[in-house]
Amino acid sequence: MSFTIQNVFIPVDGGYETVDVQIEKDRITKIAPGLEMLGKVVDGNNKLLLPGFVNAHTHSSEMWQRGLIPPVPLELWIAELYDFAPLDPEQVYLSALGTAVETLLSGGTSVVDHLVLIPGKEIETVAAAVKAYQEIGIRAFIGPLIQDQALASGIPTGEVQREATPYFRSTQATLELMQEVVAQFHSPEAGVHILVAPTGIQLCSDALFAGCIELSDRYNLCRHAHLLETKAQKQLAQEKYGCSAVEHLKRIGYLSDRTSLAHCVWLSDADIAILAETQSTVVHNPLSNLRLGSGIAPILKYCQAGVNVSFGCDGSASNDSQDLLEAIKIGSMLHNITDFDYRHWITPRQSVEMAAFGGAKGLNMAEELGSLTKGKKADLVLYDLTSLSLLPRTDPIGLLILGRPTQAVNSVWVNGRQIVDNGEVATVDVDELRHNLFERSQWDFNRQSKTVGEIEAHYREVMGLGLAKEYS
Structure with missing residues (x-):
């Protein structure tokens, strides 16, 4: 047409x-x-x-818990999230539709869904999201969220010996699952791109990263991951590697011009130089970083160093919306308080370029998307x-x-x-979607997470926060 x-x-x-x-x-x-x-x-x-913006990092299925999780840091927030994650592919389908609608109506034409998988129904989970995105017509980049270490491994030990809990699926089985996902669903010509997307250094072994690198190179897939979202993750990286997480990812070859990294809050100047050298992309998620108390990413430093930056909403239980224009606004203005020199501040036109071209570049699509250009x-x-x-x-x-x-x-x-x-x-x-989201949910404001109760005392101890208290 x-x-x-x-x-x-x-x-x-x-x-x-x-x-x-x-x-x-x-x-x-x-x-x-x-x-x-x-x-x-x-x-x-x-x-x-x-040009259409890119919602460069989100988790669509979190929609079922938005507005619900109390104000706690990421390590406790994710424990509660996982305790109550949806176990029905139909819910994944509906929340992917909802994520796409909100993204489209706030200026986005592409979405990067770091998709939480239902244990035992992993292929069905991806199929449900693919179905939703293809029906609505948004350009979708789906990165199944994979790990091979249990949740407790994501919290620093603080030199306290803790018994390691094995993850329910082996590294090899996880990589075989990713191979199957790529074979079944990677279809750029149909608007669906599969990414390799280990959740991050906090819950992934080097073997899992290595397998993802191999898949990425074999099929020319983009790479995605969370990176140093919290101070605890920075501390954990030193425990695991004896160096920064960025240095380690460079050593094992994960960083590249096809790699986008969500959050990047706790990076040093040396880390920023590595991202610039490897041409990796930072996905700025300002609202979730504020919501979870993770910190303010040094975006002005990234821009000054020549690092490509894009914007993401993050998931609907840590933002708690998919309003891309809101994320861009906050993600631009927030840095006016981090640098007194106003000539470094992000202008509205720079914000638009970051949201469109920056997002496209982070997905290896700069030749195809991101600007009003003939061809x-x-x-x-x-x-x-x-x-x-x-x-x-x-x-x-x-x-x-x-x-x-x-x-x-x-x-x-x-x-x-x-x-x-x-x-x-x-x-x-959209009226039918509203009806389905309403009917399949219920008012819920007083639930208790078993896992948070198990790990909160240790988290507070290693982070120097004193005795745990009840939250409400």
């Missing part, structure tokens, strides 16, 4: 231009004023066209500049990034296919 977006605002150096944008099949073919109309004509008057894929978002939240008229991108846009997305195309039309998702029944 071909179409032309007529008389639309696009950003250019020093301001904006009103142009026509021509799309044939799945690609942008022309950008210029006064083009001959090709195919369907889309009215671009008083609208802003931008690139038509992953596009049209914003309504008459929306009340984007008025009165000033700087369109400033309003979009610094403000609080609501109902501002008019249209979304992924691969040239229209997914959102006049503010409504056109490919799935």
Whole structure:
């Protein structure tokens, strides 16, 4: 299908231009004023066209616990999350749909789902997410979240001897599972990319990382992982390796221009230099880092060092939403308090570039996505500049990034296919999705996690927090 977006605002150096944008099949073919109309004509008057953003790190199935987990740090939060993780692929399907809808309606055309797997139903879990993303039409990058060490291994020992608990699935079995996932579901031409995605150094052996590197190289897959999200993980890396986690990942060959790393809060200047050298990408997840008290990632230092940076919402139980524009706003403004020199602060236009091109680059897709460029894929978002939240008229991108846009997305195309039309998702029944999410959940505000009770005292001891107290 071909179409032309007529008389639309696009950003250019020093301001904006009103142009026509021509799309044939799945690609942008022309950008210029006064083009001959090709195919369907889309009215671009008083609208802003931008490349689609990338929600570069999330966990879709966490949607079932959003707004529920109390304010605790990651190591206790994840224990509660896992105690109550959904065990039904239908729930995975519905939460993937919900994640996609919220991402699309906040400017995203691609999502990186670090997908939590249901034990014993791993293939069914991936199949459910793939089904959801293909039905709705968002560009999906699915990284099955894998590990080969038990949850307690993710907390520093503090030189206290603790009995190691074996993980329920071996390293080899996990790698064989990943091989099967790649064989069944990796289909870039159909909009589904599989990533290798060990959860991080805190719960993964070097053997698991090595197996993921081999799969990545064999099938040209991108790599993903959490990295130094918390101070405890920094301490753990020193215990495990006698060096920083970044140094270790470089030694074993995991870092590359196809590697994206979520969080990256507790890195040294030497670590940042390694990320720049290896051309690895940092995925900034500001809201979950604040929600879990993990810290503020040194994003300005990354930018100054030439490290590629993108934005992620993180999962809906640690954010607790998938509003990508909100994550971009907070993730940009937050750093105004980390560096007194305002000339280092992130501008709205830089935020847009990080969210679109930075996200594409981190997924090895910079040649195809991330900018309004002739020949690139038509992953596009049209914003309504008459929306009340984007008025009165000033700087369109400033309003979009610094403000609080609501109902501002008019249209979304992924691969040239229209997914959102006049503010409504056109490919799935959102009312039915709302009904299903409501009916399959219940009001829940006073549950107790068995695992948190088992590990909290040790966590507080090794982190120097004193005696454990009940939380509510």
